[in-house]
Amino acid sequence: MKVLEEKGEVQTQTVTDYVNELFIQVQQRNPHEKEFQQAVKEVLVSLVPVLEKNPTYIKHAVLERMLEPDRLISFKVPWVDDAGNIKVNRGYRVQFNNAIGPYKGGLRFHSSVNASIIKFLGFEQIFKNSLTGQPIGGGKGGSDFDPKGKSDQEIMRFCQSFMTELSKYIGPDIDVPAGDIGVGAREIGYLFGQYKRLKGAYEAGVLTGKGVGYGGSLGRKEATGYGLVYFVEEMLKSQGLHFNNSRVVVSGSGNVSIYAMEKAIQLGAKVVACSDSNGYIYDPNGINLETVKQLKEVENKRIYEYVKEHPDALYQEGYTGIWGIPCDIALPCATQNELNKEAAEKLISNGVNAVGEGANMPSTLEAVDTFIHHNVLFAPAKAANAGGVAVSALEMAQNSARIAWTQDEVDKKLQEIMKNIYSKSIKAAEDYATRGNLVAGANIAGFIKVADAMIAQGII
Numbered sequence: 202m203k204v205l206e207e208k209g210e211v212q213t214q215t216v217t218d219y220v221n222e223l224f225i226q227v228q229q230r231n232p233h234e235k236e237f238q239q240a241v242k243e244v245l246v247s248l249v250p251v252l253e254k255n256p257t258y259i260k261h262a263v264l265e266r267m268l269e270p271d272r273l274i275s276f277k278v279p280w281v282d283d284a285g286n287i288k289v290n291r292g293y294r295v296q297f298n299n300a301i302g303p304y305k306g307g308l309r310f311h312s313s314v315n316a317s318i319i320k321f322l323g324f325e326q327i328f329k330n331s332l333t334g335q336p337i338g339g340g341k342g343g344s345d346f347d348p349k350g351k352s353d354q355e356i357m358r359f360c361q362s363f364m365t366e367l368s369k370y371i372g373p374d375i376d377v378p379a380g381d382i383g384v385g386a387r388e389i390g391y392l393f394g395q396y397k398r399l400k401g402a403y404e405a406g407v408l409t410g411k412g413v414g415y416g417g418s419l420g421r422k423e424a425t426g427y428g429l430v431y432f433v434e435e436m437l438k439s440q441g442l443h444f445n446n447s448r449v450v451v452s453g454s455g456n457v458s459i460y461a462m463e464k465a466i467q468l469g470a471k472v473v474a475c476s477d478s479n480g481y482i483y484d485p486n487g488i489n490l491e492t493v494k495q496l497k498e499v500e501n502k503r504i505y506e507y508v509k510e511h512p513d514a515l516y517q518e519g520y521t522g523i524w525g526i527p528c529d530i531a532l533p534c535a536t537q538n539e540l541n542k543e544a545a546e547k548l549i550s551n552g553v554n555a556v557g558e559g560a561n562m563p564s565t566l567e568a569v570d571t572f573i574h575h576n577v578l579f580a581p582a583k584a585a586n587a588g589g590v591a592v593s594a595l596e597m598a599q600n601s602a603r604i605a606w607t608q609d610e611v612d613k614k615l616q617e618i619m620k621n622i623y624s625k626s627i628k629a630a631e632d633y634a635t636r637g638n639l640v641a642g643a644n645i646a647g648f649i650k651v652a653d654a655m656i657a658q659g660i661i
């Protein structure tokens with residue numbers, strides 16, 4: 202491909218051809234991995250102006266090297282259920298890129314988990330982690346194990362078996378997993394216990410999201426949801442808007458969703474709807490967060506139970522209908538591709554001002570284009586949900602220094618990090634002629650730091 206003249210002018214068409222060819226290679230090398238291909242496509246399109254201005258990234262084959270994970274580990278996870286039956290699940294860890302720090306990213310336990318989902322998450326994590334400004338590379342992992350309906354003892358046995366294999370590949374300076382869908386403080390506790398037992402050493406920094414009593418950071422539980430709202434507030438402010446007095450719809454009712462609702466309510470918003478994978482609730486009086494926390498964090502119940510305590514609220518089966526509820530701000534916080542073009546159009550026709558992605562890749566490519574085309578303020582996941590991993594990196598820092606910061610100290614650092622990510626993304630969008638487009642800005646700013654580190658470190 203003749204695009205490598207470092208000093209010569211590189212034609213727009215040529216770079217676009219180069220990027221298109223790269224995408225075809227990704228499709229051929231990763232057939233059937235539609236989520237991974239989707240995540241790659243969004244990034245490649247954003248990077249065209251960067252490659253035009255800096256052909257050195259093409260010369261050094263930075264993208265070719267970045268699109269191939271350093272390694273994808275897949276392993277057997279045998280475990281025994283309460284009835285004595287032997288079960289086998291598949292575990293994964295993708296170690297995508299460690300140019301700027303140890304691999305870092307969560308573990309997802311959900312029946313839908315496969316290589317494509319783990320690779321899309323790991324790929325996005327490279328850019329997100331770079332945006333935080335902290336020394337963390339990109340990784341992700343998980344299993345097709347579904348914790349729903351499993352007893353505590355079954356979950357413990359599964360986690361112990363999973364860690365028995367995973368422990369061969371991780372370490373505080375190698376790869377540091379954390380939680381994601383289906384993995385919270387309970388699972389991290391079991392995983393940490395097994396790692397400690399296998400290594401015979403207390404390596405606190407090997408996992409983040411630990412309980413605060415044994416090396417976890419105050420504020421980690423809240424970090425992704427709070428960080429999302431801090432980011433969106435910054436974006437709203439640029440247009441003279443605020444959460445105060447706004448009407449908000451938040452999908453999901455897990456870790457990210459609950460703390461996004463909490464911070465939005467603290468800032469004066471009225472949150473009128475949330476959901477789980479079965480359906481959604483609409484409460485015209487504003488969601489009672491204590492009830493949601495009790496159902497989801499304590500009792501592990503379905504969201505429809507909410508209406509038993511709040512008779513004015515309505516429950517609807519199906520999770521996409523939530524986007525038909527009129528709101529000023531929509532925060533998709535459940536899972537990938539939960540918001541499609543049709544849902545985006547519905548939100549727009551109902552007058553939505555802003556969308557902030559708490560989940561990873563919750564909007565389809567068509568939905569993102571629709572929001573941008575209609576000038577809806579749009580905060581992409583890589584930037585907007587980076588608060589979780591950012592506080593994970595703060596947890597690693599506290600573990601290394603053997604100190605513990607207060608909730609307030611952590612929260613101040615989180616606010617600062619989210620503001621920086623916002624301004625970095627806005628500036629990158631402006632520098633590369635995509636003014637106001639945070640999708641492009643976040644991809645570009647995240648990419649440049651990692652790409653420069655890769656070039657500095659040679660062909661590896």
Ligand SMILES: NC(=O)C1=CN([C@@H]2O[C@H](COP(=O)(O)OP(=O)(O)OC[C@H]3O[C@@H](n4cnc5c(N)ncnc54)[C@H](O)[C@@H]3O)[C@@H](O)[C@H]2O)C=CC1
Binds near residue numbers: 381536586589
């Ligand atoms: N936990 C964290 O720190 C971070 C999580 N994320 C992303 O946020 C999203 C949510 O993660 P968590 O809150 O941690 O998980 P969680 O397991 O605590 O909650 C997930 C929520 O999404 C719902 N859900 C799952 N599949 C769904 C579907 N198909 N339709 C509708 N709802 C569905 C579940 O019912 C639950 O309410 C995921 O995309 C995750 O990758 C992103 C950054 C950090």
Ligand SMILES: O=C(O)CCC(=O)C(=O)O
Binds near residue numbers: 307377380381589
């Ligand atoms: O805290 C972490 O390391 C992981 C967070 C995560 O999985 C994510 O940002 O999607």
